Amino acid sequence: MKIKELMKEKVVMVRPDTLVEKIAWLLVKYDISGVPVVDGDNRVVGVVSESDLLRQRVKGTNPSFWEFCSMVMGGSLRGSHRDEMKRLMTRSAKDIMTSPVMTVDENADVMEAGRLMLENRIKRLPVTRDGKIAGIVSRHSFVRLALPS
DSSP states (O other): OBGGGTSBSOOOOBOTTOBHHHHHHHHHHTTOSEEEEEOTTOOEEEEEEHHHHHHOBOSTTOOBHHHHHHHHHHTOOOHHHHHHHHHHHTOBHHHHOBOSOOOEETTSBHHHHHHHHHHHTOSEEEEEETTEEEEEEEHHHHHHHHSOO
């Protein structure tokens, strides 16, 4: 089986200049855990995941995004924390993305793609056609594949 038979063709993706705030909204809106970052030619240049967001730190008091979320839930975001988080939200994908990123050609074997993901602890793998993004496959795709039809 080829990976093109398993991939999702509708991919939520962003450009390198997409702001962190918009990326966070896209992850929530589409209930996904990461997005490929593509250039003007739709070539994959990186990936931004929830982990990339949660690891971000802001200046000054230096809370991580995760700590920021905890502060918001506890209602204690004030003063410099709020100002620094606003600055973080104005950073762009190119500032926080994981790059370089592994991709797989649409004609790759499903087992080979799965092995690549497992060995490299990758949660999502952009699928390319002629070097440009054509789809995406995730661990969820493989779980779905394992279910009886």
